[in-house]
Amino acid sequence: MVDALGTIDLADPDSYVDGVPFAWFERLRHEHPVVWHPEPEPNAGFWAVTRYDDLTAVHMDWETFSSEIGAVGLEELDDEQLGIRKSMLETDPPRHTELRRICSKRFSARGVGVYEDWIREVARAVLDRALEPNEPFDFVAEISRELPIRFLCSIFTVPQKDAPQLISWGDKMIANQDPDLSAAVVDRVDTEAYRNFPFRSPVASDVFAYADRQRDQRLEEPADDVIQALVVAQSEGILDERAYHNYFALLMIAGNETTRHTISAGMLALMEHPEQLALLQAEPERIATAVEEILRWASPVMHFRRTATRDTELRGQTISAGDKVVTWYVSANRDEEIFPEPGRFDVTRSPNDHVTFGPGGPHFCLGAHLARLETKILFEELLPRLASVEPAGPVERIRSNFVNGIKRMPVRLRTH
Numbered sequence: 001m002v003d004a005l006g007t008i009d010l011a012d013p014d015s016y017v018d019g020v021p022f023a024w025f026e027r028l029r030h031e032h033p034v035v036w037h038p039e040p041e042p043n044a045g046f047w048a049v050t051r052y053d054d055l056t057a058v059h060m061d062w063e064t065f066s067s068e069i070g071a072v073g074l075e076e077l078d079d080e081q082l083g084i085r086k087s088m089l090e091t092d093p094p095r096h097t098e099l100r101r102i103c104s105k106r107f108s109a110r111g112v113g114v115y116e117d118w119i120r121e122v123a124r125a126v127l128d129r130a131l132e133p134n135e136p137f138d139f140v141a142e143i144s145r146e147l148p149i150r151f152l153c154s155i156f157t158v159p160q161k162d163a164p165q166l167i168s169w170g171d172k173m174i175a176n177q178d179p180d181l182s183a184a185v186v187d188r189v190d191t192e193a194y195r196n197f198p199f200r201s202p203v204a205s206d207v208f209a210y211a212d213r214q215r216d217q218r219l220e221e222p223a224d225d226v227i228q229a230l231v232v233a234q235s236e237g238i239l240d241e242r243a244y245h246n247y248f249a250l251l252m253i254a255g256n257e258t259t260r261h262t263i264s265a266g267m268l269a270l271m272e273h274p275e276q277l278a279l280l281q282a283e284p285e286r287i288a289t290a291v292e293e294i295l296r297w298a299s300p301v302m303h304f305r306r307t308a309t310r311d312t313e314l315r316g317q318t319i320s321a322g323d324k325v326v327t328w329y330v331s332a333n334r335d336e337e338i339f340p341e342p343g344r345f346d347v348t349r350s351p352n353d354h355v356t357f358g359p360g361g362p363h364f365c366l367g368a369h370l371a372r373l374e375t376k377i378l379f380e381e382l383l384p385r386l387a388s389v390e391p392a393g394p395v396e397r398i399r400s401n402f403v404n405g406i407k408r409m410p411v412r413l414r415t416h
C-alpha cells in the first residue's frame, strides 16, 4: 500500500478484478505522480510513474532506466533467473538491436500489409461462424480470441488445429495470477519449482518443446516464416538455445493475448457508448481513427518496468541506483494534460498519441502495425453486419496487476 494515500494498492491483483481503479491513478497523477510504492515480500517495492511525460522520459533514457534487470510484471529476478529468462524485452541496446533485427522486417507496416486480404478473409470466416446463432454467446471465445491466434498460426506456419493449444498455453502463462486460467497462481501457490520459466509458469516447458519440434521441422525443410528467421539466427550463433525458446514464447504470447483484449475492450466500449457505435456504422471511414481510441481505452498491458542504473531525479523525487521503476501506461493514457476529457470515449479523438504500445524508444511494440491492422479489419467487417448488440451477462476480467483483459463477455447480437 502507498502510505501517503492509505488505500491504494497497485500491486494487489485483486485491485483490478472489477476494472482498472482509474480513480486511484487520477489521484496519483495529481498528488503523487512519482511515488514509492511498497510491496509485499519478497519484493522490495517500486517507484510508480503515472504521468505521460514522466513515463516517456523513462522509456527514452534506457541508459539510466535499464530493461536488463527485468521489464515484465513486478516479479524481482535474481541473476540466475535473469540469465535464463531473458528475452529482447529484458535487453538494452546494442544487443537488443541485434535481437530485434531478427524479425523486425516481418512486423513492419509493409511486412504485415501483405497479409491484409488474408486477415480480412479470416475475419469474415470468424464472423460468419460466430454470428450465425442469434442467442447470447461469449464474444471473447467466439470472436476476439480467434483472429489473433489464427494470424499467429499463419506467420508461424503451424497448423490451425494447434490454435487451441497455443491459446491455452498463452493464457496460463500470462494470466498467472488468475485461478480461473492457471493452476500455478503466483501469489497463492508455491511456484518455486518454475522460477526459471517465463512468468514462473510450468507450461513454459511445453511451449519450449513445441518450439523445438518446429525448429527440427524447419531444419529438415526450411519455411518462409518467423520461426525460420529464429532458426537461422540460432544457426548463426545470434541466439543460443535459451534465447531461441524465450524469443519464441515472447512472440507467441505478445502476438495473441494483447490484441484479443483490445478487440474485446473495443466492443465493450462501443456497447457502452451506442452513439459512438452508430457514428462508426454511419461513417465507417472513421474506423482507423477509432482504433486509436480503442487502443487508448483498452490499454491491455497496464505497465512495464525498468531499473535505475544510477542515482537520478524524476519530478523532484530522488531515485537510487537499483530501484525498480514501474511505468503505468494505463494511467498515462488518461493523463488530462495530454488528453482533453480523458475519461470520455471519443472515436473521433485526434490527435491521439496514446502509449498503449509504449511511448517510443527501443522497445516500442514490435507488433503495433499488426495489432492495429487486425483490430481495424475486425471492426470494419463486424460493424456493417450489426443491427444491434447488447451485454447478455456480466463482463469477467482477468485477475492481474499486469494485463488488463476481459476473459468472458456474453453478448446478444442481431445482424442485418
Ligand code: HEM
Binding pocket: 059, 088, 089, 090, 100, 250, 251, 252, 254, 255, 256, 258, 259, 262, 299, 300, 301, 304, 329, 356, 357, 358, 359, 360, 361, 362, 363, 364, 365, 366, 367, 368, 370, 371
Ligand atoms: C494491442 C496489442 C498489443 C499491445 C497493447 C502491445 C503492447 C506492447 C508494449 C506496451 C510493449 C513494450 C513497449 C515499451 O517497453 O516501451 C510491447 C513490446 C513488444 N510487443 Fe507488443 N503489444 C501488442 C501486440 C503485439 C503483437 C501483435 C506482437 C507480435 C508478435 C507484439 C510483439 C511485441 C514484442 C516482440 C515486444 C518487445 C519489443 C522490444 O523489446 O523491442 N505485440 N508491446
